Structure formats: structure tokens, C-alpha cells
Amino acid sequence: MLIVLAIFQRTGSVTVSFAEVEVLLRTLIEEYSKTSKGRGRPEFPFHYLQSDGFWRVKGPNGEDSPGGMVSALRDGYVGEFIDEFLVDLRSDPALSGSLVHAILDNNFPKSLHDEILLKVGFDNQDISFETVVTQRISRVREAQFREDVLDAYESKCAFCGYDGRIGGASVGVEAAHLKWHAFGGDANVTNGLALCTMHHKLFDRGAIAVSIEYEIMISPQYSGASEASFQMVTALAGREMSQPKSQYQPPMQKNVEWHLRSVFRAPSTLSNGRKKSRP
Numbered sequence: 614m615l616i617v618l619a620i621f622q623r624t625g626s627v628t629v630s631f632a633e634v635e636v637l638l639r640t641l642i643e644e645y646s647k648t649s650k651g652r653g654r655p656e657f658p659f660h661y662l663q664s665d666g667f668w669r670v671k672g673p674n675g676e677d678s679p680g681g682m683v684s685a686l687r688d689g690y691v692g693e694f695i696d697e698f699l700v701d702l703r704s705d706p707a708l709s710g711s712l713v714h715a716i717l718d719n720n721f722p723k724s725l726h727d728e729i730l731l732k733v734g735f736d737n738q739d740i741s742f743e744t745v746v747t748q749r750i751s752r753v754r755e756a757q758f759r760e761d762v763l764d765a766y767e768s769k770c771a772f773c774g775y776d777g778r779i780g781g782a783s784v785g786v787e788a789a790h791l792k793w794h795a796f797g798g799d800a801n802v803t804n805g806l807a808l809c810t811m812h813h814k815l816f817d818r819g820a821i822a823v824s825i826e827y828e829i830m831i832s833p834q835y836s837g838a839s840e841a842s843f844q845m846v847t848a849l850a851g852r853e854m855s856q857p858k859s860q861y862q863p864p865m866q867k868n869v870e871w872h873l874r875s876v877f878r879a880p881s882t883l884s885n886g887r888k889k890s891r892p
């Protein structure tokens with residue numbers, strides 16, 4: 614859906630051939646979908662988006678979608694928005710932007726929004742569509758969460774201890790959510806961790822997690838060849854993360870478990886039981 618909306622924003626076109634988006638769709642599923650279900654199968658979203666009622670797939674002679682048959686789809690099949698939806702999109706310039714943000718907010722943490730928008734094909738200048746009200750609510754909430762979490766962890770990364778400052782102000786330390794806001798996670802310290810920018814990104818992408826005993830875990834799917842990657846990531850495996858100062862509670866178990874289950878790329882999430890052993 615995001616790919617099609619990006620093409621619509623850029624070109625005004627709403628007809629997209631499967632062949633045109635196949636590679637991008639495959640890459641995005643590979644990178645952002647954690648479940649093994651449908652991994653590497655771009656034909657599924659292309660076909661099944663039809664069940665939402667505003668998208669249809671048709672063949673070169675107007676045939677119905679061949680379903681998940683990838684070789685047939687490659688052969689001239691296109692997808693397009695249905696006419697009624699197209700009328701709505703064209704008559705309300707803010708609609709596509711609101712949709713983009715609703716999709717992002719309901720599926721991904723804020724830290725990944727910008728990179729996803731760029732990867733699906735939005736220009737930087739297309740990106741500010743949020744309504745004033747939702748913007749204000751989420752800004753206030755996020756600012757308070759950040760302040761509380763940084764205070765609890767004394768503005769230090771709970772994984773590596775990074776605590777850089779510039780002119781006295783903390784720089785490069787962020788408040789990460791364990792359970793994502795998009796999935797009902799709250800904005801309390803018990804759902805947060807102070808992490809440096811890099812560890813925050815790796816945490817949200819499932820490369821790093823904490824166990825219910827608060828030990829740092831590194832995904833077997835993570836790799837990095839340099840000494841820096843080893844020092845900054847691989848070497849953290851098995852260390853205990855820093856705890857918040859005494860007046861705060863540590864992360865709640867249910868939030869830790871949600872991150873492990875839903876974000877962390879653990880060995881058991883590899884598709885079809887293809888388990889990789891660690892070198």
C-alpha cells in the first residue's frame with residue numbers, strides 16, 4: 614500500500630504492474646516483516662490487498678488476479694485503486710498523507726518511519742502529512758516519555774553506557790519503546806530503555822534484545838565484519854543491561870516478552886524451521 618501511495622504521490626498514476634514493484638516489495642518484506650509467513654513472497658500482498666476493498670488486480674485482457682501465482686502475475690498483470698477510492702484520493706489532497714501515517718503508526722515504531730518512507734519511494738518533502746492534532750498529542754507524549762526514560766537511566770545507553778553530551782545537553786541517547794506504541798505499548802518508564810542512537814536502531818530492527826533476566830541478546834541473523842561491529846554489538850551478548858536508578862522500576866516482563874516475541878529476530882523465527890547455527 615505504501616509503495617502504491619508513493620507512486621501516486623510522485624506521478625499521479627495509480628496503475629502499477631507487478632513486474633515493476635516485485636523486487637522492491639520482496640526487499641521490504643525481507644527487511645521489515647518479522648514473521649516467516651509470506652517472507653520472500655511479494656505476490657501475496659499484491660494479490661491479497663484486494664481483500665481490503667480498494668485495490669484490484671487484472672490481467673492484460675482484463676482477467677481476474679491469478680492469486681499467488683508469481684509467474685502469471687509477472688506476465689502483464691497490474692494492480693490499481695478502484696474508481697471510488699481514486700475519486701476520494703484526487704478530491705482530498707491530504708487523504709493519501711493521512712493514510713501513509715496511519716499505516717506507519719499502526720505497524721512500525723517512529724524510529725523506522727523515515728527510512729521506510731524513503732525506501733518505498735517518498736521524497737523527503739512529501740513526508741509531513743500528519744494532522745496538527747495527532748502531531749501535538751504524540752509530541753507531548755513522546756517528549757514526556759523521553760524525559761522520564763533519560764532521567765531513569767541517567768542519559769546513558771543501557772547497553773553500552775554511551776553518555777555523550779554537547780554543551781551540557783545529552784546527544785545521541787534516545788528513549789526506545791519495548792512494546793511499540795503502534796501495538797498498544799504505553800509511554801511509561803517500564804516500557805522504555807535509554808539507548809544510544811545505534812543501539813536504538815538495532816533494537817527496533819530486532820538485531821538486539823534483552824532477555825527476561827535483562828541480559829543482552831544478539832540475533833544470530835546479525836552480522837558485521839569489522840572490529841567496530843564486534844566491539845559495539847557482538848561483544849555485548851550475555852552482558853547485563855544497566856538498570857534504571859532506584860526510584861524507577863525496571864522494564865516490565867510483559868513488555869520485554871513482547872519485544873522478544875514480536876521484534877527480535879530469534880533463531881526460531883527463521884522460515885520453515887531452517888535453523889542457522891551460530892558460527
Ligand SMILES: [Zn+2]
Nearest residue numbers: 770773809812
Ligand atoms: Zn549504546
